[in-house]
Amino acid sequence: MSQIPQRRLCTGATMPAIGLGTFGSDHISADEVAEAVKGAIGVGYRHLDCASVYNNEHKIGPAIRETGVVRDELWITSKLWNDQHSRVIESCRKSLEDLRIERLDMYLVHWPFPNFHPPGCSVDSRSPDARPYIHEEFMRTWREMEKLVDMGLTRHIGTSNMTIPKLKLLLRDARIKPAVNEMELHPHFQQPELFDFVRANGIEPIGYSPLGSPNRPERDRTPDDTVDVEDPVITGIAERLGVHTAAVCIKWAAQRGQTPIPFSVKPRNYTANLECLKSEPLSDTDMRAIAGIDKGCRLIKGQVFLWKDHQSWEDLWDMDGVIKT
Numbered sequence: 001m002s003q004i005p006q007r008r009l010c011t012g013a014t015m016p017a018i019g020l021g022t023f024g025s026d027h028i029s030a031d032e033v034a035e036a037v038k039g040a041i042g043v044g045y046r047h048l049d050c051a052s053v054y055n056n057e058h059k060i061g062p063a064i065r066e067t068g069v070v071r072d073e074l075w076i077t078s079k080l081w082n083d084q085h086s087r088v089i090e091s092c093r094k095s096l097e098d099l100r101i102e103r104l105d106m107y108l109v110h111w112p113f114p115n116f117h118p119p120g121c122s123v124d125s126r127s128p129d130a131r132p133y134i135h136e137e138f139m140r141t142w143r144e145m146e147k148l149v150d151m152g153l154t155r156h157i158g159t160s161n162m163t164i165p166k167l168k169l170l171l172r173d174a175r176i177k178p179a180v181n182e183m184e185l186h187p188h189f190q191q192p193e194l195f196d197f198v199r200a201n202g203i204e205p206i207g208y209s210p211l212g213s214p215n216r217p218e219r220d221r222t223p224d225d226t227v228d229v230e231d232p233v234i235t236g237i238a239e240r241l242g243v244h245t246a247a248v249c250i251k252w253a254a255q256r257g258q259t260p261i262p263f264s265v266k267p268r269n270y271t272a273n274l275e276c277l278k279s280e281p282l283s284d285t286d287m288r289a290i291a292g293i294d295k296g297c298r299l300i301k302g303q304v305f306l307w308k309d310h311q312s313w314e315d316l317w318d319m320d321g322v323i324k325t
């Protein structure tokens with residue numbers, strides 16, 4: 001564990017600065033992901049990004065056990081799914097049971113919307129009960145999240161897919177503030193304002209889809225999406241250094257100050273993703289060049305969370321600084 005760079009959280013705890021994603025994007029089975037978790041721990045990963053909705057925690061738990069690595073050496077995150085906002089304690093206990101552990105290191109509210117949609121549904125799917133972000137409701141969920149810390153069921157709590165206006169309200173009202181915010185972050189989607197905001201408030205940014213999620217499901221693709229690993233700046237740096245484009249994205253993420261959680265089930269790939277952090281860092285010139293290729297290209301748009309007709313996904317992300325109702 002000492003070989004992996006660490007981040008210090010506002011609580012003083014340290015968290016490995018790279019983790020393994022475990023979302024099989026509907027096409028990688030729970031068994032395959034569990035096998036990758038076992039292999040990844042074997043090559044040195046100590047941080048796992050899990051979630052109940054990934055539908056594989058029941059396989060990941062036994063896989064972790066089989067590695068024989070002691071619990072204290074691992075950082076395990078799980079997440080509360082959207083239809084469980086009023087069943088926080090039960091949901092956390094279910095993840096603990098599936099993962100075969102007594103306590104999580106981090107429990108996140110996966111999305112700030114309580115809107116249910118079935119796994120794998122199309123982006124046009126809408127829940128008849130869908131609602132916008134309602135802060136009072138979110139705080140009722142957050143109070144239960146805080147209870148989980150008091151009960152010793154998780155060491156930390158955090159958020160995911162939040163915006164600055166929503167986080168401002170949460171920071172105003174929380175007794176226990178979020179220690180991390182998990183957010184989409186890759187060279188073509190750098191979210192500089194949100195990134196700066198969370199860091200200024202002592203919240204660690206966890207970067208999901210750090211490679212630009214090249215194998216995401218069809219439903220999460222639109223014609224305007226750009227491809228990070230084909231960007232000439234990324235391919236140019238990769239060629240010059242003799243590394244894969246994935247390594248350039250991961251080095252950039254870690255050096256910028258976010259914690260990337262790349263997903264892979266291929267031993268060669270997940271090993272390379274970890275190993276690249278042990279080689280020479282990117283130069284300042286390379287870091288500046290990558291800072292210059294942000295295209296504001298959000299890949300995970302969240303359309304299924306929309307709550308009324310004729311809305312656009314931008315309404316979910318408070319683009320003009322105001323929470324849409």
Ligand SMILES: NC(=O)c1ccc[n+]([C@@H]2O[C@H](COP(=O)([O-])OP(=O)(O)OC[C@H]3O[C@@H](n4cnc5c(N)ncnc54)[C@H](OP(=O)(O)O)[C@@H]3O)[C@@H](O)[C@H]2O)c1
Pocket residue numbers: 020021022023024049050110160161182183207208209210211212213214215216244246247261262263264265266268269270272273300
């Ligand atoms: N909080 C949220 O709402 C949220 C949303 C999305 C994702 N996440 C988390 O973030 C994790 C990562 O995001 P992601 O899975 O969307 O995308 P990603 O990590 O950007 O991309 C993963 C894909 O890249 C390929 N890959 C990985 N390393 C590679 C390498 N060295 N060379 C070539 N290809 C490589 C993998 O294929 P192979 O398996 O073939 O290597 C995999 O299909 C998820 O698993 C999940 O844990 C969270």
